[in-house]
Amino acid sequence: MPSGIAEFGCEVYEDMHQGLQDVDVVMMLRLQRERMDGGFIPSEREYYHRYGLDAQKLKAAKDDAIVMHPGPMNRGVEIDGDIADDINRSVIQDQVEMGVAVRMAAMDLLARNRKMQMSEGAA
Amino acid sequence: MTIVLLRNARLIDPETGTETDGSLLIENGVIRAVGSAVDTPAKDIKSIDCNGKVLAPGIIDIGVKVCEPGERHKESFKTAGQAAAAGGVTTIVTRPDTLPAIDTPETLEFTRRRANEAAPVNVLTMAALTKGRDGREMTEIGFLLDAGAVGFTDCDRVVTDTKVLTRALSYARSLGALVMGHPQDPGLSKGAAATSGKFASLRGLPAVSPMAERMALDRDIALIEMTGVRYHFDQITTGRALPALRRAKDNGLDITAGTSIHHLTLNEFDVADYRTFFKVKPPLRTEDDRQLIVEAVRDGLIDIICSMHTPQDEESKRLPFEEAASGAVGLETLLPAALRLYHSGDLDLPTLFRALSLNPAKRLGLAAGRLTVGASADLVLFDPDAPFVVDRFKLHSKSKNTPFDGTRMQGKVMRTFVAGREVYKG
Numbered sequence: 172m173p174s175g176i177a178e179f180g181c182e183v184y185e186d187m188h189q190g191l192q193d194v195d196v197v198m199m200l201r202l203q204r205e206r207m208d209g210g211f212i213p214s215e216r217e218y219y220h221r222y223g224l225d226a227q228k229l230k231a232a233k234d235d236a237i238v239m240h241p242g243p244m245n246r247g248v249e250i251d252g253d254i255a256d257d258i259n260r261s262v263i264q265d266q267v268e269m270g271v272a273v274r275m276a277a278m279d280l281l282a283r284n285r286k287m288q289m290s291e292g293a294a
Numbered sequence: 295m296t297i298v299l300l301r302n303a304r305l306i307d308p309e310t311g312t313e314t315d316g317s318l319l320i321e322n323g324v325i326r327a328v329g330s331a332v333d334t335p336a337k338d339i340k341s342i343d344c345n346g347k348v349l350a351p352g353i354i355d356i357g358v359k360v361c362e363p364g365e366r367h368k369e370s371f372k373t374a375g376q377a378a379a380a381g382g383v384t385t386i387v388t389r390p391d392t393l394p395a396i397d398t399p400e401t402l403e404f405t406r407r408r409a410n411e412a413a414p415v416n417v418l419t420m421a422a423l424t425k426g427r428d429g430r431e432m433t434e435i436g437f438l439l440d441a442g443a444v445g446f447t448d449c450d451r452v453v454t455d456t457k458v459l460t461r462a463l464s465y466a467r468s469l470g471a472l473v474m475g476h477p478q479d480p481g482l483s484k485g486a487a488a489t490s491g492k493f494a495s496l497r498g499l500p501a502v503s504p505m506a507e508r509m510a511l512d513r514d515i516a517l518i519e520m521t522g523v524r525y526h527f528d529q530i531t532t533g534r535a536l537p538a539l540r541r542a543k544d545n546g547l548d549i550t551a552g553t554s555i556h557h558l559t560l561n562e563f564d565v566a567d568y569r570t571f572f573k574v575k576p577p578l579r580t581e582d583d584r585q586l587i588v589e590a591v592r593d594g595l596i597d598i599i600c601s602m603h604t605p606q607d608e609e610s611k612r613l614p615f616e617e618a619a620s621g622a623v624g625l626e627t628l629l630p631a632a633l634r635l636y637h638s639g640d641l642d643l644p645t646l647f648r649a650l651s652l653n654p655a656k657r658l659g660l661a662a663g664r665l666t667v668g669a670s671a672d673l674v675l676f677d678p679d680a681p682f683v684v685d686r687f688k689l690h691s692k693s694k695n696t697p698f699d700g701t702r703m704q705g706k707v708m709r710t711f712v713a714g715r716e717v718y719k720g
Contacts, residue, residue, distance in 0.1 A: 172464075172468070185468040185469075210431050210432055210458070210461060211461055211465070212465070213425075213431065213432045213433055213434040213435060213436075213465070214434050216434075216437075217434040217435075217436045217437050220436065220437065221436050
């Protein structure tokens with residue numbers, strides 16, 4: 172758990188079951204191994220067992236709760252493949268698709284802004 | 295549906311700190327009634343006259359080495375279990391420093407299966423904190439807990455990388471796991487065979503300062519404060535460590551401390567002319583230290599007394615002192631050695647059994663270690679005054695490396711019960 176995370180204003184749970192109780196949205200993130208120096212977890216199999224989202228753990232959430240993930244997914248690590256592909260629960264494909272559009276828009280804005288500044292500077 | 299009545303006993307209740315004369319009724323492996331006036335059911339019951347001898351909760355020994363897997367020629371679950379039963383120890387909590395180390399749920403399941411087949415007493419298992427006890431990667435603490443591990447420890451291999459240790463402690467904390475540490479600065483204590491001081495110098499032995507214990511204790515306390523983990527120090531053996539331990543406990547950290555029976559009843563002079571059966575880890579201390587540790591047990595600053603049972607074969611012990619293996623067997627001599635402190639007037643019996651039975655049970659969350667209705671009928675009946683001479687070849691342990699060979703002791707176990715079942719009769 173990142174230090175000081177509670178000060179961000181979020182409720183912190185170490186038990187998936189408690190944390191998912193009656194939530195509307197479940198957003199999973201992958202383990203960013205490139206940003207970890209050494210082991211925060213003992214193994215992927217134990218991580219999946221305790222913190223990987225599967226049908227059993229998702230039962231604690233609301234019946235119509237949606238599942239999100241920004242991708243790329245590691246199936247069998249933070250999320251079960253069946254949940255990821257469940258068209259009734261998972262909005263991951265839409266999220267990723269929209270993510271592309273949002274990134275395009277952000278890049279477009281940045282690019283225009285730079286051009287404007289340059290023309291202003293030239294004037 | 296067996297009902298057993300143990301009558302005419304001197305009952306030791308460490309929970310209330312009292313001794314009373316009375317009876318104890320066991321039904322279905324559980325204590326059904328206890329006290330000076332026990333109503334006995336009319337049905338036919340097995341009645342045992344205790345002849346006024348002492349009936350106390352069975353000993354719970356944290357940190358026993360059973361050499362399975364890997365070195366069964368030194369000790370097996372069968373022999374360790376028999377030794378325990380003969381010593382009034384009703385629960386052994388095993389160490390993971392086997393070959394290979396108990397560091398996966400698969401090896402833990404193996405030991406649990408072997409233990410349940412072979413040992414007449416309760417066996418609980420601890421697992422390694424890091425893989426191979428190498429101090430580099432934490433073990434699967436979650437899976438190991440699910441498989442029944444009651445604690446996590448790398449035993450005498452201290453984790454030197456504090457980042458690795460912090461991660462492991464944080465992870466253990468998130469799962470509520472108990473971690474057991476060995477407070478010895480690994481650099482300072484490397485190669486040491488004695489405690490530094492006049493005796494070690496006279497004998498020319500490589501020695502370690504008692505400060506190595508304080509240093510490691512201080513480091514671990516800082517990490518416990520940082521992570522909030524539940525922590526037990528396996529052996530506190532020097533007076534220098536006590537003020538730091540007191541402060542940490544007063545600060546509300548979830549800490550308990552143990553000490554070994556050898557450090558409570560022997561001192562460095564017992565090594566005499568390089569007697570390797572007295573070589574233990576950490577090495578025996580000065581008499582001043584020993585007395586301070588006894589006092590700390592009396593005050594409750596040190597919570598738990600254990601045997602630190604460490605079987606070694608003759609080949610590894612019959613060597614020059616520096617080269618000889620460390621460790622001593624202790625399951626069968628734990629109680630009579632502890633009774634030395636009773637006979638010397640240092641500790642009364644309820645205090646002794648608080649450290650031998652009640653506190654270990656509390657730390658492990660067991661419904662045992664006390665003489666209360668509803669607790670498991672894990673009991674030891676013994677004569678605290680009966681004298682005998684220790685003969686190491688009569689020990690049940692496969693390894694005979696006791697420092698008490700030929701020693702006159704007082705206190706003989708008469709019967710041991712595990713969940714109401716008699717597992718030893720002396």
